Amino acid sequence: MSTEPVDEASVQALFEQAGVIRVQTLAQLFDTALLLAYQPLPTGPRVAVVSNSTALGMLVTDALHDEGLRPAGPPLDVGTAATPEKFADAVSSAAHAPDSDALVAVFVPPVATPGAEYARAFAQRWPK
Numbered sequence: 001m002s003t004e005p006v007d008e009a010s011v012q013a014l015f016e017q018a019g020v021i022r023v024q025t026l027a028q029l030f031d032t033a034l035l036l037a038y039q040p041l042p043t044g045p046r047v048a049v050v051s052n053s054t055a056l057g058m059l060v061t062d063a064l065h066d067e068g069l070r071p072a073g074p075p076l077d078v079g080t081a082a083t084p085e086k087f088a089d090a091v092s093s094a095a096h097a098p099d100s101d102a103l104v105a106v107f108v109p110p111v112a113t114p115g116a117e118y119a120r121a122f123a124q125r126w127p128k
Contacts, residue, residue: 014122050078
């Protein structure tokens, strides 16, 4: 695996290809949530939640209940120290689980690890 940094444009392109909606601020997060609130619902009510933040995973799970959706099992918290590969594996597994109809992945960038490594790991595991 290459250890060269990935430029920001490449990270954004990888995220877009994988369907990731990337926000930089809390205001953008709420704007995105508002936008998604008016999109068509998933094919069923079961939503998998993967996060590297216990608190945010629980907030998403509570929001699912508020909207009449069901968590597809408990939120999967990979932990703040999860490697990019571990996080990407968890997202990939949840996205392909037969008992979920949709996926919400919540990622809070760790201070010590550049986000580009996570983007690279997602790109390697996501079907083209």
